[in-house]
Amino acid sequence: MTKKIVVTGLGATSPLGGTAAESWSALLAGESGATTLDYEWVERTQLPITFAAQARVRPIEVLARHETKRLDPSSQFALIAGREAWADAGEPQVEPERLAVDWATGIGGVWTLLDAWDTLRERGPRRVLPMTVPMLMPNGPGAAIGMDLHARAGITTVVSACASSTESLVNAYNRLQAGLADVVIAGGSEAAIHPLPIASFAAMQALSKRNDDPATASRPYDISRDGFVLGEGAAALVLETEEHALARGAHIYAELLGGSVTSDAYHITAPDPEGSAAARAMIETIRNAGADLADVMHINAHATSTPVGDIAEYNALRRVFGDLLEGIPVSATKASTGHLLGGAGAIEALFTVKALSERILPPTINLTEQDPAIPLDVVAAPRPLGAGNVLAISNSFGFGGHNAVVAFRSV
Template sequence: MQPTDVVVTGIGAITPLGADVPTTWTALLGGASGIRGDVLADAEAHGLGGVVAGTMTVDPAALLPPVEAKRLDRSQQAAAVAAAEAWSDAGGPDPDPERLAVAIGTGIGGVRTLLREDDVLEASGARRVSPRTVPMLMANGPAALISISYGARAGVYTPVSACSSGAEAIALGARLIRSGEADVVIAGGTEAAIAPITVAGFAQTRALSGHTSDPASASRPFAADRDGFVLGEGAAVLVLESAEHALARGARIRAVLAGAGISADAHHMTAPAPDGSGQIAAMRKALAQARLDPSEIGHVNAHATGTPVGDAAEALAIHAVFGRATVTAPKAAIGHLFGAAGAVEAAIAVLSVENGVIPPTRNLAQAGVDPAIDLDVVTERREGAQRAVLSNSFGFGGQNVSLVVTAAP
């Protein structure tokens, strides 16, 4: 291991499968589903019918001091919970504040606060709007909160790149360490945007799954009968350190963030490039930085949201880089967490290489894998050493991020 290597010393998460990393991981390996029905009480009033989504198993506000929780948007609460677990898991590092940075991505920010306070404005007038509205709705709120909480003065960053935000924040964190700007970075993503407006907006684009009669089976990545994604919410945070810093303090190294690749399709606001060139470039950049051959990747944690076009395009891109690769798709169990998705799945990649197991992909038993997708999709947990895992996150706007995680030496 080189002193400039970037290592993962702590992970934290709150997801539709659990309020922390151990419960989330156990549920994922067990084939559980975090997708629930009728998650919006006012759905019918907005003409939405029954809405299924991956809501957090525990209200993050219940895990924080009441006064603090009241001052935070739900996305900020989730980030605070995940960061606290990650920091504790890392052994409570005590870095120089001038060498500690934060990078927390989000796709939408505090939209629930914005909607709620707009309702207050319309119903009761300007004087009834909360003075905390702006700090609660601003996209950089979660990153700023964590910076303040842990005294991080090396910089606070907020990548806002749709579904790739969390993965981009982790890639940025690694870049800050490799450039010598920080020794430790708290990096990840958060999202809590399940609301009538987001559901309606995605429904109008025909992006959401129509398999709502059985919520647990609604999210069907790579399935022959997939028809759209399922909304999710939550957060995940990784504590990244230079290997030199981690080894000097005797930290437990959970994995190595060996490579990160970022590219842009420059093609369409919502559709991926038909030839997969952007996604292929991101994966190849990540492999090159990690100095790995495609054959050395144990499996790919696919972005795979369950849309007909998106899954097919990613499958072609993966095949172009790896051939008939082994893949898994956690969104079948947790839904699509937007800005938090890449961070949650990076944490899953860390756990995969650490434990030597590939999590299963749900909801393929009935229709099976789409015959047009020439990949080895894991449907039951698969044991075996995972020296390296590549995790994909692709966002609207054609923003592509691939991360390579390798096992700790």
């Protein structure tokens, strides 16, 4: 028998705020998290892109000193978001053997890895920290949460580029359906605002070049979009069976209806322009939810603000919904947060849950002239959501041709 899986806790640290509530409030206010990078390494390395969407609250302001010393920034963000989500869920009393973590990252501990390499070259092997490998491991963020909350039902890490944390939500749903846990903390984190990733993304012409105006650089669907804005942070969702949540009197934000994961097998960085596999992920998600296409009332799109990516996603959406697409409001929240890579799907799932629970759709900022080739109903200002049960989907697509989609329903 299919179980109902519900969301009972939310946590985030993002370019818009240090908590889930702060991030959501800033999103509704139309704020941008993109700012000029004020570090000496920007000029020293002669980076062509001098801005990014940094986490608004630095981990050193939240965590104990020993935690920041022993964790890569990607794990620091994860721990902050995970703790907030756990507290928001009421710190569920659950046996450790029934508590699991499904986490994600796109790159992992890049700061630790590259700092250690600099130390090795400049100061020799004896000065390399003994915690370097545990800090740089991609599973480090999930392990940090799992150890903090004593999760012993399994800690799994997904590394599927920008689809990673949406895939972690799919895995968490499946784990709960299989009866392998009663509660799962799922989400993702990323901390890749470092000279090397910036230089690499810039070399492939993926980043916006609006150094003179970072706040307007991420502009999904706009005719003048020229690339994404690199972001950082983390988001976490506490998921559990409805039976378990009701038994402990938990507040329920929304129902997770499941999701789907597919792959393009097309190109290592470019999406399939036809969007066939991305479309299949959406179709399977809606079918697995026991819903019809006409039931979808909101889409949080992947919408990175790249010329090619936004068109490819539109093609996939049109392939799925046909003429129904014209009546579905679409939000592209990377316009405000930038692109959190492996953490993007988690923060966007959190925003989707907040939209359903608070009955208001978040805006897409910086849309001054919509590309006529993408005639979507883009939410340009906060828009009230109708009453009744509402179904929404959140899309994530990543390098390597990874596609992941999840569906939520209001309660």
